Amino acid sequence: MTPWRAAPGSLIRQDKSDEHHTPGQDRFFEDSVREIAPVKMAAIGAGIAAATYGVARAESLLTHGMARLASASLGGKPEDHRALGRITALGVSAGGAYLALNRVSAMLTKGGGAVEPGMEEPPSSLQITGCAESGLEWMKQTREGARWLASAVEPATIDSVMGTSKAKQPIRVYASLDIAEDPHERVAILLREIDRTRALERGHFALFSPTGSGYVNYVATETFEFLSGGDCASAAIQYSVLPSSFSLGNVSTGVDQTRMVIDGITERLLAMDPSERPHFYLFGESLGSQVSEGMFEGTWTYGPPGAKVDYALWIGTPSAAKWRKQLWGDRSITEIPDVGPDGIYLPRTIRDWLNLSEDERTQVRYLLLQNGDDPIPKFGSQLLWRRPDWLGPERPIGSPQHTLWVPGATF
Template identity: 55%
Template sequence: MADWITGSLASGPTVATYRSVSVSSRCAQWATTATGASSTPRRISRTETTARTRCGRARAGTGTCAPVAEAAPVAEIAAIRERRAAFSLSSARRRPAGSSAAGSWAGCGSFSDMAGVPPRRWHTCVLGMFPRPLRVSLTRSGRGGACPGCGYRPVGRPHPWGARTHVRWQAGGRRGRLSPMTTHGRIRTGGLDISARAGFLLGAFATGVSYQPNLLSRATRDQALITGVATATAFEWGTAAHSFLRSTADRLPVGGEPLRNRAVTGAIVDASALAAGIAVCRGASPQEHESTRRALVRLLGTSTLAVAAGGLVADALELRRGARTGRLEAGAVALLAGAAGYLSTRPRKTRAGSFDPDPDEGEGGVEDVHREVSPAKAVTSGIVVTLALVGVARAESVVSGAFARGAAIVLGGSAQDRRTAGRVATFGALAGAGWGAITAVNAMLTKPGGAVEAAHRRPPERAEVTGGPGSAIPWTDQSRESARWLSMALTADEITGVMGEPALQPIRVYASLDSAADAQGRAALLLAEIDRTRALDRAAFALFSPTGSGYINYVASETFEYLTRGNCASAGIQYSVLPSALSLTRVDLATHQTRIVVNGVVQRLLAMAPERRPKFYLFGESLGSQVSEEIFRGQGMTGPTGIGLDAALWIGTPAATEWRRELWGTRSVVDVPDVGPGAAYLPRGIRDWHGLPAAERTRVRYLLLQNGDDPVPKFSSYLLWKRPDWMGRGGARPPGSPRGTRWMPVTTFFMTFLDLQNALSPTPGVFDEGGHDYRREVPQALREVWQLKASDDQMVAVQAALRRRELAWEVKRRWAVTEAVPTPVRAAAQLKLAETVSRWTGRTLDTAALAEIVATDAG
């Protein structure tokens, strides 16, 4: 099979040299020598012999090995491989227990690849008792092309034995065990590189922290989503950022070889980054009303600090790789990181904002629906997310490594230099997938938002309502929410029955999204409806700005009609059929068309005699508040007073509203605000409004009301990179804010986004306060701010009528749905509806009782 030459070394073991097995004469010169206690062959290239890799026979002073240059047949190559594997295995069995693997035997060889493959610098290195060589790419070793294990620098082409995955084994392992690894920047087979491990530890810590509460209670499903986002974000940032730190360490004088030196240089860089992060955080501590630049600088410091801390632990674990308890230690550290994250939230001292008790009323936890996280399910979801993270980490290493190699081929340089870019690209791909999901949801929700429900398909019979006789906007152009609002218009008899006084038929006009192709067309149609119905001849006129879906608060509009005894007109204009969270991109369009309507109304009012002009009011809820407030952007209080606006009520104004920020100025969220500027009042929560002295309340004409735990006024894009003022340190937080919680980049943003989804889950006929529900507060607030006259007894009657009508209309809508199902299952559907309504009302109702409710005129 091969020519064996045996000789004696000074140390006693034999030296064996045998024929080259290369398939190319270019890389055919090599020899093997046996050194060490185990007499295991050590393969040495003779084409580029260095002092470190010189033949052991030559080092012993007994001469040099004479290589054989001619190529061996293919069959002979296979036989040599089998012979070498058997020899290595037998040597491993003879190895004394506890002997060191480092230096026991190492092989260096240059091989050639198949024809047509471009040349690469590569190397095979075997350290320890293992039956096959492990391949290392020397172009990316970070040490001038030298092997990280033995320092050899051969020149050749990729190894022809199999896949292109490059693997090396660390020096200094225990008991001759091999652990498949790569140098930094390449994929590990069966493991994670240092940067991926740092990201994994950071993700484990974020998993524990994600269980802290936010504004509202959450269900187990919500918690699982939050944990997944927190873990994925921390992992992606940790791997990408630490990849940059690891690249820096690899460029230090001793950063490439051997493993212990690489770990030390990595620890030095990580420790330096940790110290720098601490210094930045102390120098740019959070402040109210701070600039975006300061917030981003602090975010860079805190993020670098976290990544460096994870990197230090990962460096320590890297030194334990290959140890018998190495994997167990790594798993234990990951579990400890998750536990540390959870304990850092101080679970017994934190509470959601909805559980912040009112000192005056002595109550807390007021929500439409209270949700709880099942401990068992929470633990299960945490374990599932952690296991999923392991899979994501391995997949990320594969994807980012492939991208890095492709970028190195296209752009030049080494793949190691492109690894950070590869991880950024991976993160971008995930973000793109998320955006695609949002687009799909957007398309899915558009159709239901534009469809008219069965209970509202009959057009109005009164000319005072859009869609009725003489209307320029046909009923077929109405959306779901516009049809609801118009169908539910009160009649004069209903108002008289509640108020005990004569009443007029109130006017309701609405320009739906499909009524015209653009904002100018919709505004023109609405102004035409105002003229047709002679809306400005009534005693009061209110422009209601709808939410993203087109919803107008019927509690507000019905209260307005009750307290004016029907001598009023209400108008609305739609800009979207999607929920507010998915309609944020249409705010500018909505503001533009609202400004057109307001200008048209003001122009008509100025043309009227002062004594004939009606009271002019504005109302907005949620995104509708932002739309109608932004028409005054940059004008301060001169905006509403300049157009002759008598009063306005805005509830749940979004945090992105610039006009509200102008009015708030530099005040602190910690202090109870005073009335001002002008007749405006901006309470931090309902308790501020309730606690305002009566003399001050009478001054308020423009009220921007909000619940302390409402996520709408608190949700903003800056939650991604900046700690909000309502999450200040210690007790320096406004009412309704979560207590004891900490801000987390991206995760707090997503927590608050989920709170948006849970902020409004009303029970029909039951008015509660909390989240984004203002039904209990709106009637009295309208009475006071708009100065609508009503006795206390009349207000009691109005409150009861509002609840009764809400329940009746919801039952009517759902009953119409059951009527549309096939006859065999209709009875079961109606029975289920009866159970649902019984739960709402707290009393047992059957289908006959529901039919009686539906038969009554709910509108």
């Protein structure tokens, strides 16, 4: 059989010549064939080896140079000052790496904080942050904030797609990193926008937690707007403009902001008549999932319902997220999970979700979804010293089936 050339995790119908094919069944290829090009892999390996050798050679030359300089200044042979040379070389290398990292960070910050050319025109709709009535400067909405705000679905589009005739203009409100220097002021701005647009008077309200760059999943937001007929409001608050790998140090700020926003929303919901409250949703993707879940650490399953959150979807929760680990406990990765208390469900892979019965799915209120082949939920510092269960004798779908754990190297 010719292997499918498909992106891991994509939903396609399996080739009928496959012996495991079930007629009429769609499959997520979380563990599909990974094609390896030997020439390409050899070239990459050679490049990495050359770069590593170059760095080592440069460090060695710098050490010898510092040792000779110390010998000329302090006397003695260069060999007597090799330790000093090593320490100096290490300091120079660390300093160079720090300056390079700062340079890259500054370049990324400049790009992430700027509204892109062609998007300088603020929205005209009163229901979107950045309009004249919001009183917030559009050019401070950052690249990702402006993209998200400018892409709100229009009522005519909703009616055209859904076959309806009375769709509303969806509300989108956003507090960008640049709109205020202080996190507390950023939270206050978002809550003022929620009040100004009467977001909680809609039938559905969702708080989206962005990834490190401030990106909010467009497909998730637009799906929310289409399925609700526009009778919805979406909100997001930014904690960084850098890619997620550069934003790990900002997670605590993101968690604190999210906690304050949810506290403000919960306070407003409690002040409303129960029959008039909107359905309250949370959504987080990748690092945004960690930020969104962070406020529930130590609350077991009581956190989301206690905050008046009706439903939540978290996708690709990073390994560093503590709440998911607390919920999973000491269960084995080989154990098929059940829907837990308060409707929380932690599937190991998408296949677990698909295998639930219709009744079981309707019980799920808080879904922590992940692709079996997504490395983000698997990659963590513990790989340095401990073999993870997904590299054990029995491995879930999506885990590499022939990879051996090697201390340090696997990390």
